[in-house]
Amino acid sequence: MAGIKKTGIIIRYVIAIGLLAIMVFPYVYMVLNSFAAWDQVDRKLIPTHYTLRSYEWLLGGGEAVIPxxxxxxxxxxxxxxxxxxxxxxxxxxxxxxxxxxxxxxxxxxxxxxxxxxxxxxxxxxxxxxxxxxxxxxxxxxxxxxxxxxxxxxxxxxxxxxxxxxxxxxxxxxxxxxxxxxxxxxxxxxxxxxxxxxxxxxxxxxxxxxxxxxxxxxxxxxxxxxxxxxxxxxxxxxxxxxxxxxxxxxxxxxxxxxxxxxxxxxxxxxxxxxxxx
Amino acid sequence: MRHKGQGRLGWLFASPYLLYAVIFFAIPLVWSIFLSFTNWNLIAPTFNFEGFSNYIKALKNAGVHAAFFVTFKFLIVFVPMVVVSSMIVAFVVHALPKFKGLFLVGFFLPYLASGVVSSLIVKGILSYNSPVNIFLRHRFGLDIDWLGTPFSALVVVSVMIAWKFTGYYALILTSGLESINQDVYEAAKIDGANAWQRFWKITLPLLYPALYTVLILAVGVTFGIFTEVYQLTGGGPNNATNTWQMEIFKQAFTNLQAGYASAIAIIASVVTFISIYIIRRLMEWWGKRNGWD
Incomplete structure (x- = not known):
């Protein structure tokens, strides 16, 4: 009886964590792609190669009028x-x-x-x-x-x-x-x-x-x-x-x-x- | 004597609002009505009064027709979507014995996203060579132009906004669920009510106040959709996602027709006001009829 109840509770947490993972996935996607090698951005659900190039580009100025x-x-x-x-x-x-x-x-x-x-x-x-x-x-x-x-x-x-x-x-x-x-x-x-x-x-x-x-x-x-x-x-x-x-x-x-x-x-x- | 001093103090403390109400509410409101009868174009030094011609033009405009119907399409697609998703989250969280607060904080995170950011992410996920589209193409031979197909564009925007608001509404619903006395369920179980009956006869009626709040908020959101549409579809394809805000923005700041845009804004406000009033009344009537309020 206690065992059944325990599995029930574990299942509840698994469902809740699964749902939460779906809800925050867009954020995860955003963060992973910001570090992804440029040829992998939007090409892989989970990129395999990572780089800081995007942040260097962003913080370094790009090519705009003001620094x-x-x-x-x-x-x-x-x-x-x-x-x-x-x-x-x-x-x-x-x-x-x-x-x-x-x-x-x-x-x-x-x-x-x-x-x-x-x-x-x-x-x-x-x-x-x-x-x-x-x-x-x-x-x-x-x-x-x-x-x-x-x-x-x-x-x-x-x-x-x-x-x-x-x-x-x-x-x-x-x-x-x-x-x-x-x-x-x-x-x-x-x-x-x-x-x-x-x-x-x-x-x-x-x-x-x-x-x-x-x-x-x-x-x-x-x-x-x-x-x-x-x-x-x-x-x-x-x-x-x-x-x-x-x-x-x-x-x-x-x-x-x-x-x-x-x-x-x-x-x-x-x-x-x-x-x- | 004392009341007099209180009176001055009261007006003094209320003065920021009064000042604001005159400058940023009363004046623009009158100005808007005035503009709607002119043909002014935001640049020209002069303008003419044209009576109701802006209104007549607006009522014949395809973009305005689209805005009218698109808003109701969003109501039909987005509102049930966000109600169901937030109910699911609320029930899942409510069923947890511990860490409810922690999960609610997690589910609330999408609410913090800028519409521009979620648009960027969706544009990436749905781009032609994205993993999702490649998978669908290679596995099922499906080639979906997500944002180029009228109905799917509407659904995509609805999903984005539902994603944003689900956690917030789930918070409201969870606190509604928490306030339901558990003894009622025990009593119903003893009387032999099954889970389905308990949901319809106990949970839903007692959750109705929270659900009503969520519905009103979701309806309000529907009438203010702009960022996602501006960013992803520009109101297209073929006006399929052309909301009121989008249409007014286009007329005022792309076509520079201030007078015409004001007429559309007034029509939009009247439509919004009446629609929300009717929806509220319908919901109150529905709640009363079931004896839920």
Whole structure:
């Protein structure tokens, strides 16, 4: 009886590991091909000869206008994603705190406008937002990529729900001790919101890091391209250099996976809240 | 007195949103409606008002027709695909006595992939001389032009997006499964219900809230497909994967017809809004009818 149960459990793990292997196979394929000898890229499921040539090509510069375009694009991605995500989180916390913890007239109006805007398909705003950014002189600049994506309705929504669950007594007590609103937010509210903050950060950063459409239409020059846009533009014309494209894909994917794995414990906790 | 101070503070803290809502929501929204009645082309210094001619032109355009139907084709192919795959993953993970969290983290990894990266990988795997195609050609004599055949292009894009979202949705479904009280199953077993009956009469109804969330999210994703299509098919072959975003992108930034693209965007938004509303209502009705909610 116990033996049968044990085999049952082993079978369950075998199935789970098999499924997981299928799901992560594209990543494995990407990594193996980034190290594969150039005549084997996309020719073998598991390459047999390996080389660092793709990475040398990628990090050495290739043949482009600006030196080391891939490294440059990587740092553009870092700047844009970090700034954008930081602002989305800061404004998310501020607005959510106002909506959940500051009883002011008009709070319901603001709340309703946000809900109204959330139901609006963002599609309709694409062309005029582009024109607006152009008119404001932010075309082909970091600001043009950052400011239109400096606020996330979803972050406000998540934080508002979470802050509502924090008892007001904590905040009242801090107020009696003479704490300012910013002190209350940074010393009391945010430390209680670590796991939800992790979830919000990961989703926002991931989405910003992998954005294509907006970063593509709002930039023009080589020195402004993000890594995602550069890869998007290159793997068509550079079809003859597939190896370096896989290396670039690794460069694009690795940071976000590392960040996710580092935060995965808190992420799992936070998800439990968001799913309630 | 105290309320007055609170009022100022409240508006101050809400001000980032209000500012943003004016600049990046209200103004573009009005501008979009205004543009849709003009023939402006993004470059010319002048433009004319043309009444509803952009809308009439859009309603006759093959690309717009395609976008309308392609979105529903994606709904029919992608949504069931991702629901089934995430259910399978959720049940497999749920059946594990230990390391559930670890497996869920693993299954979540595809969600982190950029659409550009998954497009690159799929393009490689499906290229003419790829191991997959050589195997199919030599073993079965099959010569499949994956991205050049309308239906298979649609399926390939659906699989890519399903791959990305499966782990995320499985996470939602697993937490739904965890919340089901195991005593219910024991009671049902004693009453003689078999596994099939237990699935339909217990698991599915109690999982319905999580399933509803997944369906709504998947429907939302369907109406926003762009990157994979832009990267791999450009909306083709023969408009078979031409989504709304793709059509608007082409008209606005390839053909530079800002006014016309705005008209299409407004039509797309109305269609999206109504479709999602109807789908939500249908699902709520279906849940109620079965007494699941």
């Amino acid at each position: 080391r375009p891939w490294i440059h694009a990587f740092f553009n991605s870092v700047i844009v994603s970090a700034a954008s995500t930081f602002l989305m989180m800061l404004f998310g916390v501020m607005v959510a705190y106002a909506l959940s913890k500051i009883p002011f007239k008009g709070r319901h109006v603001v709340n309703n406008i946000i809900l109204f805007q959330m139901f609006f398909p963002a599609l309709i705003l694409l062309v005029p937002t582009f024109l607006l950014v152009q008119k404001m002189g932010m075309y082909d600049s970091y600001l043009g990529m950052i400011l239109p994506k400096a606020l996330s309705l979803w972050a406000i929504f998540m934080y508002t729900n979470f802050f509502r669950a924090i008892p007001d007594t904590f905040i009242e007590a801090a107020k009696l001790d003479g704490a300012s609103t910013w002190q209350i937010i940074f010393k009391i509210v945010l430390p209680m919101s670590k796991s939800i903050t992790t979830v919000i950060f990961l989703f926002l950063f991931m989405e910003r890091w992998t954005e294509l459409l907006w970063d593509m239409i709002v930039t023009n020059s080589d020195r402004m391209l993000t890594l995602n846009v550069l890869l998007s533009q290159m793997f068509g014309p550079y079809g003859t250099y597939p190896g370096p494209m896989y290396a670039a894909a690794v460069l694009l994917t690795l940071p976000i996976i590392i960040i996710f794995l580092l935060l995965s414990k808190k992420f799992h906790e936070g998800m439990q809240f968001t799913l309630k």
